[in-house]
Amino acid sequence: MNTVTLGIIGAGRIGRLHVDNLLSVPQVKIKAVSDVVVDHLQEWAASKGISVLTTNYQDLLADPEIDAVFICSPTSTHAQIIQEAARAKKHIFCEKPVSFSAEQTIEALRVVEEEGVQLQVGFNRRFDPNFKKVRDLVQQGEVGQPHILKITSRDPQPPSVDYILTSGGLFMDMMIHDFDMARYVMNSEVVEVSAQGAVLVDPAIGEAGDIDTAIVTLKFANGAIGVIDNSRQAVYGYDQRVEVFGAKGAATADNCRPTTVEVSTVEGVVKDKPLYFFLERYTQAYIEEVTQFAKTILAGEKALCTGNDGLQAERIAKAAKESFLAGCPVKIEHETVTAQ
Amino acid sequence: MNTVTLGIIGAGRIGRLHVDNLLSVPQVKIKAVSDVVVDHLQEWAASKGISVLTTNYQDLLADPEIDAVFICSPTSTHAQIIQEAARAKKHIFCEKPVSFSAEQTIEALRVVEEEGVQLQVGFNRRFDPNFKKVRDLVQQGEVGQPHILKITSRDPQPPSVDYILTSGGLFMDMMIHDFDMARYVMNSEVVEVSAQGAVLVDPAIGEAGDIDTAIVTLKFANGAIGVIDNSRQAVYGYDQRVEVFGAKGAATADNCRPTTVEVSTVEGVVKDKPLYFFLERYTQAYIEEVTQFAKTILAGEKALCTGNDGLQAERIAKAAKESFLAGCPVKIEHETVTAQ
Amino acid sequence: MNTVTLGIIGAGRIGRLHVDNLLSVPQVKIKAVSDVVVDHLQEWAASKGISVLTTNYQDLLADPEIDAVFICSPTSTHAQIIQEAARAKKHIFCEKPVSFSAEQTIEALRVVEEEGVQLQVGFNRRFDPNFKKVRDLVQQGEVGQPHILKITSRDPQPPSVDYILTSGGLFMDMMIHDFDMARYVMNSEVVEVSAQGAVLVDPAIGEAGDIDTAIVTLKFANGAIGVIDNSRQAVYGYDQRVEVFGAKGAATADNCRPTTVEVSTVEGVVKDKPLYFFLERYTQAYIEEVTQFAKTILAGEKALCTGNDGLQAERIAKAAKESFLAGCPVKIEHETVTAQ
């Protein structure tokens, strides 16, 4: 196999983003796209050279030319489609989270394992060159044994309340990225979480049953401790920082900015705000993510962000929510699903 | 009164540091120094123009020329000496902490209140221009309503185990500075703490019954949340950073470095490590601290860091230790001692 | 016209780079490529969807479907091909410099003017977002009337002596980019130059009759003064900085780095070196450059970097060389060629 032929399930914002990025990956051919409504997508699909457009994702699973599918449909459909795709012997790229329920996720991963297909979960930040460098430095021992992890992750503006109502809540929808980042850079499982949360950005978020500001402390299996802070609204832009502190030093990844320009006037010295949001900040990460998916499929290798990675992040998110509600720390069992 | 005549009780490292700084304060005259042993101090005292050297601090309290005393003796003696000094109508500068016991501290503050003298507690970091600017920006509303506070505070190397044994432990000895900083920059009381701690730097610290690495989350009366991380050993130097994030933005104070020099070679681009430790980092803060003490005494004004500030920081430290031992959050009552 | 159909003349490193970038520009179709030898290019052209491959660039000029050509052949051929392409009514993108002789360049621009086609010269750095922002700030008056311009431009390693022998020398080959940048950010003509040069990197460069290190001061028509420094070898990477200082402040564009990661250890605090060389540093600028070419052609607008811009930069480079050889400042007439 020289090329991976793909089907895309779900052509919303993230689905179309993946399509655009996949067009620049030489190892890939996009054959088909499915969505619940496709009429408005005809021109778009044609301009991308996509020959099949269907409302039934099972058409993609039934197509023997298709090697792998991207699951970009709503979270509630992920677990079911993963199982069907695996049974159809398709490799799978699935957006995060795999599901809102550990049981569903585990069941889906079992089928993936049984069928021997690859599953990559869409934690795009792992492919950001800044965070990847922090991880590499930690792995190479440059900071010594890790002692403290710090992650700051703040969105530039909150999503709509409608979105929040079906999002699974801040821990499952937003901080789940940071839980995965924590496991990724520390290369160790999270064994306990303790969550603080508040509604400080918008009371409507509180009325919707969610929080908009949170600090979660973590204990890792390797003995280290860590902390993540989240806000739904940093007015100065997307604030995405990671720091690992250890016995031999510290590695920090700071925000990325559109330019390096500084302006000095009588008012002060001003530099650019961070890149606005995930589309700007993680442009390169999104491209790298799908490129690596294609490469590992072609090479017959294991995905760089597996179903188990998805499961563990969900478990931490669920434990964080429990901790927040209970007002005390919650321990996490971290048994893994074998094959993934 | 144009000049404050001072007596210094305790001529250890911090006492002698204050003497050196006070010599550059024009509003001050140092008349006397007491310590448990003084023979080795004769030449030093003479070179500083100090005329009285005694082993009995009560000689200083009995001297009608002395307006104020600096209490730089061991913590265990603070509460007692504060009371005696207040009864003798001396204004008081006392090193932190006031005591290891809220009851003792409260009793001492009651006497201070009754006698109507001023008491300034030695939280030197309040006088650092970086942190003061963060506080001022917050007070002026530049970051809007505060949502998240982050303090990083890491020493370059751990103290001796002997020191640790009598230190009161990491929360009372080290993080107490950060608890005070939290109250100072947020201008709000801490109402709940949740502590994580570990022994990662040196097992001997654990054997001495203490920890060397900690993360503590805070809830403030104003609704904000915060987090402090401490380590007894940052091999790259004294890591002292503060960040306040709010509705309108964020203010961050970064580390100070000896020079601005950057060296670019084939190996990378290297800048200076942070200033090594508190003597280097807080040089200016220590001078400003004693200058402000003298100025407020002369002006008959309230101290800029009061006995109540000392008490509240101690309460938070105590609660943090309880939280660490209990493995769950601890709430803090924050009644204040009136006059202070 | 919805799409610009292109022919590429010259498929060396820069020609192939433009092809790759043009493939991501939706307004563009690449029909044909010519080079003096094409056998080794068959597979490459096929993979890019290029249908015509020829050793005769005049085939491209004779093709009525081709709207515009990219001239990426050796500098010595530029002026001649520009004229032929203009006579054939093709719009033109030409790599810098247009020629090594003002007379040849002027003659080429005259034909371009007569035929009414567009000519864009390949000063890619104008399309770098950092430098563009500096220019925009200057244009918007953010730094007030410009007083001082400073440009630092240092390559990571010198080219081969073979290259240097036919390069036209440091001023025409390397600093010409900075002369164009000077005119671009200052929006004013250079009226006098004074050059200092030295052979400090490699004696072989001196033996080839060139220099490898230079500082050139500039006087602008608007009264401002400026300075450019060049080195053929900055061992820490491609050093590309611009600063405009004026009555109301300064705007500076610093180097770009692969990541924002800083590593703090006992040795110091290390950040990334600048991006290695022009392919890494100006990735975005190269894409933007050809995108803007396509857009201005489609819109019937004037190129953003015209033949006159090419001519003026060449004149400054020539004057700088004269100044270096004569050891004194040289004035520059800046009559423009009208249509461009």
Place this chain on the structure above:
Amino acid sequence: MNTVTLGIIGAGRIGRLHVDNLLSVPQVKIKAVSDVVVDHLQEWAASKGISVLTTNYQDLLADPEIDAVFICSPTSTHAQIIQEAARAKKHIFCEKPVSFSAEQTIEALRVVEEEGVQLQVGFNRRFDPNFKKVRDLVQQGEVGQPHILKITSRDPQPPSVDYILTSGGLFMDMMIHDFDMARYVMNSEVVEVSAQGAVLVDPAIGEAGDIDTAIVTLKFANGAIGVIDNSRQAVYGYDQRVEVFGAKGAATADNCRPTTVEVSTVEGVVKDKPLYFFLERYTQAYIEEVTQFAKTILAGEKALCTGNDGLQAERIAKAAKESFLAGCPVKIEHETVTAQ
């Protein structure tokens, strides 16, 4: 000799600054101050513990207790007083420049040499820890053989036109510091200068016969080249930067700022402007300068910034002015006055 007893000649701004700094130097005693008018200085001198106040500086030279004098009187008097002080066997600290005439300076240095006293010239910036580190790095070979020197030196606001009329002009009054810095960090003599100048800040400066903006290129005896830019008005504060680029890398000293605080809002990310002017920027350098003077006198060692250093900087300044007026480069003979 354990202590250097000093007389201060001239109690203007810089004289009084030195007095304040000298009071913190334990190796020093200030006995006497002279100025042309002293009535207004009585209280000031008393507060500083200075016992002798006179209108006749020769009283200081005649006082056998005085070991050394600080010459802080107007430049026009320096050369004469140096000679008288040397004849009186006093060591000398003299503010820069030694004189406006090479002949006068050489004559003064000859007497200093004959009498065997030490003369330190007041180039305070040599004692700035940032620039000293750059020099040390260059000396230690960290950047390899130096190729390019860059100095930026811009004042926050121009002096009065009255001051400018007697200042000796921008090259002698302001850029002379940078000429000394150039020799200091490069450890090599300047053999040629080429000056560009303009009146861009204030036409009144031009009417006074001076310029307010300048760029001067330098050739060094070691083959390196360099450039200095000056402006009399950087509205954002005192801009003081040095960069040495060489075969193995570059060392840069950036501006110093009051705090490390950054404020991120919807408007941008703002940090402090540079420290306002020389009193703020060079506080530490001024103290170190006089401390080192006292130490070298006590140790019988050569001054760290000698009369010859003063002479060479003056020669470069004079050559720069000639170059500016003539519009072409000017070579500099750099014979040294032996003993200094």
